[in-house]
Amino acid sequence: MGRDISPIVKQSRREGFALHPKAFKIMAKKSGIPGMHANGRPGKSSLYLTQLREKQKVRRAYGMLEKQFARLMDEADRASGHGVLPGEALLQFLERRLDNTVYRAGFATSRRAARQLVSHGHFMLNGRRVDIPSIRVKVGDEIVVRPKSAKSGYFSQMDDISKNTFQGPLSWLKSDTKKLTISITGLPKRDEAEIDIKEQLIVEYYSR
Numbered sequence: 001m002g003r004d005i006s007p008i009v010k011q012s013r014r015e016g017f018a019l020h021p022k023a024f025k026i027m028a029k030k031s032g033i034p035g036m037h038a039n040g041r042p043g044k045s046s047l048y049l050t051q052l053r054e055k056q057k058v059r060r061a062y063g064m065l066e067k068q069f070a071r072l073m074d075e076a077d078r079a080s081g082h083g084v085l086p087g088e089a090l091l092q093f094l095e096r097r098l099d100n101t102v103y104r105a106g107f108a109t110s111r112r113a114a115r116q117l118v119s120h121g122h123f124m125l126n127g128r129r130v131d132i133p134s135i136r137v138k139v140g141d142e143i144v145v146r147p148k149s150a151k152s153g154y155f156s157q158m159d160d161i162s163k164n165t166f167q168g169p170l171s172w173l174k175s176d177t178k179k180l181t182i183s184i185t186g187l188p189k190r191d192e193a194e195i196d197i198k199e200q201l202i203v204e205y206y207s208r
Contacts, residue, residue, distance in 0.1 A: 051205035054205070055201070055202045063112060077203075098137060106161070106177065107175070118130065171192065172184065
């Protein structure tokens, strides 16, 4: 399974966007793109570069490789309609990834951490063990921490972890840190996805 393992803080500085909680403090002290020429003369801006950087920012925020992201954009373009724009469909697909769902439910401190939890097989989806972070959840799905995993030190501290990662109630899922369950009750709304995302720029990038 492919994944981007480059330093998340370096990625965050490159995109000017905190892709991980630990990047906030570091970026407050050290801004600008990484590398020996970070403080050199800035390159000429262009619409293409703006679109590219937005695409890279969102792709990295959700931990996807380029081919995966391009395929998802193609699917979102085909699935759009009935009042849903391609960019909104893309964000909905991203939010419905299993690793993102675990993160949004407060079961992990970051998407990278949630991806690792899923990859190690700590969750069951509708009664079956899963280890694929990209699985897309749907309305009615039930995600439960495996009984064996629930006894681990990590999940025994779930109340504390959830308090530190709580992002506010979401309309499309319900989580129970006592029972270690997540229920999918609806579809993500546009304003419940990542803030500061200009999805239309991504659509324009792939429409070139």
